[in-house]
Amino acid sequence: MTERVITPRSRGFLFLDAHPGGCERLVEEMWRSVPTPDTEPVARPDGAPVALVIGSSAGYGLAATVAGLARVGIRGIGVCFEKAPGRRTGTAGWYRTAATARLAREHGRDFVFVNGDAFTDEVKERVAELVAERFGGRVDHLVYSVAAPRRTDTDTGEVYASVLKPIGAAHTTKTLVFDADAAPEVKEVTTEPAEGDDVARTTAVMGGADWRRWVEFLERRNLLAEGFGTVALSYIGSPLTAALYRQGTIGAAKAHLEETARSLDERLSKSVGGRALTSVNAAAVTQSSTAIPGIALYVGLLRGVLGEEMVAPVDQAVELWDRLTGARPLVRDEEGRVRLDGWELDPAVQKAVGERWARATSANVAGLADLDWFGDEVRRLYGFAVPGVDYGAAVEVDVAWPESAR
Known part of the structure; x- marks a missing residue:
């Protein structure tokens, strides 16, 4: 037994430890929020x-x-790549997986988890077995939902690293940062354009190559x-973030x-x-999205406009499963995509967010964006700021890691 008090310590939006109890309760909250279907499957x-x-x-x-x-x-297998507890705590995903496995077991679901690099043939082979x-x-x-900074090509051994850059010209955008005293600050940051094989390498990591390999395997x-x-x-996202996201190297991968x-x-x-x-999901605070300049400010402003009308990722996933299983019609857009982002890209919503974006400064951003909510959402990614958890207790x-066999 290794009990200790976990104190949140971070570098910007990156936390050094995760809280097991908070991660567990977060998954429990997600599970309880899923509505019972109107009809039995x-x-x-x-x-x-x-x-x-x-x-x-x-x-x-x-x-x-x-x-x-x-x-x-559902029954089946989840694949993820998480770090076990050691000198530091385990990763938040380690604890979330343990909690998900426990809930699945308690509800009679036969669902197991494989921990490893999904890009490798070794993991694909374990899953196939x-x-x-x-x-x-x-x-x-x-369901394929992999966000990784790099990928090793299993055929050639070459390592591809993704980059977050605009294409064609440098791009300057507003972004939200917090200083050491957690005071919000709006700054402008400039990102230099992609060069050389940046687009090809980013596409190799975040495009469809590994998804295809899974299906073919x-x-x-x-x-x-x-x-x-x-x-x-x-994800497609707002025109406010398009130059760096949808029209940039990541957009090429998408x-x-x-x-x-x-x-x-x-x-x-x-x-x-x-x-x-493909399913185009809507905005959310995730460990990946917080690393993208402008996204933190945009999501905070979006929450400021919509409040509780924002649709959480688990609710988006409920709608997706309903469409995949036939409980709702499987409607696709002109590009063949399932769209779960209509509430975010509603013209009236984007107009309101755009107006706030244009006005946002360090002096007034607290009145334009829901920064308390955003900060708590970032902390919740690591198991902190979850109601009902005693963070002063060991x-x-x-x-x-949950067992993967009977």
């Missing part, structure tokens, strides 16, 4: 649908895992169920992801009567 003679969630421990991927378990009753041995040799759904082993469907989770969806959709339609698509940090 259609009974299957071969059991509940088998799903793989690649990137299951954080952000949209965690939301998709919890919503799938609580709403649909589990599918064959434990889940009847078939996968019904694959399972297909070669005859593990795709008839009617198999796969979805990659994505465009490749969408191209991959179209080619996979055609392939799966012919091979198993299946489909592939907590067990040496939490075991």
Whole structure:
């Protein structure tokens, strides 16, 4: 037993430790927030649908895992890459995974987790073996939600690192920072444009290459169920952040992801009567998004405009699962994408956020953006600022990874 009091310490938006109790309660809150479906899922003679969630421990991927378990009753496997407790606490995703596994077990869901680099063939092989041995040799759904800074090409051994840069010209944007006393400050930052093979390398990491490899890997082993469907989770965002995001190197990667969806959709339609698509999720505070200049200010302003009308990632995931399982119509946009971001990109909402963005300064930002909410959301990513947790009490940090076999 290794109990200690966990004090939040951070460098900007990056926290050095995570709180196990806070992470656990956060997952419990997510699970409880998932509404009971209006109708019972259609009974299957071969059991509940088998799903793989690649990137299951954080952000949209965690939301998709919890919503799938609580709403649909999926069984299957979550894949993530988290660090075990040691000199420091485990990563927040380590503790969130342990909590998700416990809730799944308590609710009778047969869902297990593999900890490892999803880009590698070794992890794909471990997952394929589990599918064959434990889940009847078939996968019904694959949700892909991987946000990583780098990827090693398993064929060549080359390491690709992604970059966050505009394309064509440098871009200056407002961004939100906090000083040592947690006072909000609006600054302008300039990001130099992509050069050389920056776009190609970012696309290699964050585009559709690994998603395709997952599908093809399972297909070669005859593990795709008839009617198999796969979805990659994505984001478009506001015109206010477009130059650095959707029109930048990451945007090029997202465009490749969408191209991959179209080619996979055609392939799966012919091979198993299946489909592939991208889901455009809406804004949220995630460990990945806080690293992008301008996003913190934008999301804070968006919350200032919408308040409680913002749609949490788990609620977005509920809507996605309803569409994937036929509980709601599977409507796609002209590019073939599922859109969960209509509330964010509503013209009236964007107009109000844009007006606040233009006016925002260090002196007035607290009155324009919901900074208390934003700060708490960042802390909650690491298990802090979760109501009902006694942060003055010692907590067990040496939490075991959930068992992956009966």
